Amino acid sequence: MKKILLIEDNVDVRENTGEILTLAGYDVVTAPNGKNGVELAMQEKPDLIICDIMMPELDGYGVLHILSKKDETAGIPFIFLTAKTEKTDIRKGMNLGADDYLTKPFDDTELLNAIEARLRKSDLQRKLYDTTEEGLENFIRDARQVLRLEDLCKDKKIKPFKKKAEIFAEGDTPLYVYFVRTGSVKVFKSHPDGKELITNIYNANDFFGFEAVLSGNVYHESAIAMTDCELIVIPRHDFLTLFQAHPDVSSSFISLLCKKVAEQENQLLHLAYNSVRQRTAEALLKVEQLRDARQNIQISRDDLAKIVGTASESVIRVLSDFKDEGLIEIEGGKIRIMQAAKLEKVVRWNVAR
Known part of the structure; x- marks a missing residue:
């Protein structure tokens, strides 16, 4: 009562x-x-x-x-x-x-x-909502009742994307906010000379693409499916209605924005001062969620190099060193992390102990 x-x-x-x-x-x-x-x-x-x-x-x-x-x-x-x-x-x-x-x-x-x-x-x-598909559905249902908007997110759809399919491109007008249901998505910046730097990787239960919607600007990054994936696509208008009407929505996305800014600041700092060996170890730990059923990381050397911010040849040499040191195994082009704790030490000290 x-x-x-x-x-x-x-x-x-x-x-x-x-x-x-x-x-x-x-x-x-x-x-x-x-x-x-x-x-x-x-x-x-x-x-x-x-x-x-x-x-x-x-x-x-x-x-x-x-x-x-x-x-x-x-x-x-x-x-x-x-x-x-x-x-x-x-x-x-x-x-x-x-x-x-x-x-x-x-x-x-x-x-x-x-x-x-x-x-x-x-x-x-x-009310606390899980960052899962069920949590998203529960939040939208409750928000409909409070806002008295029965059509809120009725146009929300689940869209499949094949591996390497483009989700949005730098310069596009943002029409949706995306929620990863399954699979993984990479977001990257392109240099005029054609080189790319992967700034974020999103996995199941992650939101992405909302920064441009909130700022009212075009996308400043591009997004491509790293694996076959399913995305829940929320129309821009519905997302803004939720964001503007509810402090819990706005606070959660502000937290995500702050986290992303902090991550990108760290990434810039590491690009400036960390060695390729350190950055490669950090990238491997970052993409560990891309493991398959056999615990092998499925990522191309090209994509790994775009996270590290260097040439593929440099990353391949470091991976060979890590293999010789017993930190990883490589079989059929797939990578398996054997000693995550030692990779973390590489990131911190540039020495595998």
């Missing part, structure tokens, strides 16, 4: 509203003023707070300001209940972080609809 804290100094309004909420199946806690309301909010940790604005001792703005500064109450949905209807009052409440604003007099349906909408949205924001 959801718990609601009702802060209202008018006895009649407090009792009538409390009765409505109780009949609707909520556990109701009431406070006659703002000061008492803050104390009860800290004690009871309600699922939602309904608060009048004009009250003695501490008004509704003060209540919201205090609770929004405390970690344990900052995330509780907050609805203002007041007779004041001026736009400046509404704007002040929203700027402080209120989730909704109901004006007196209000009817039962209006009140209950506002509460249900805020509780649904709060549940969605608190």
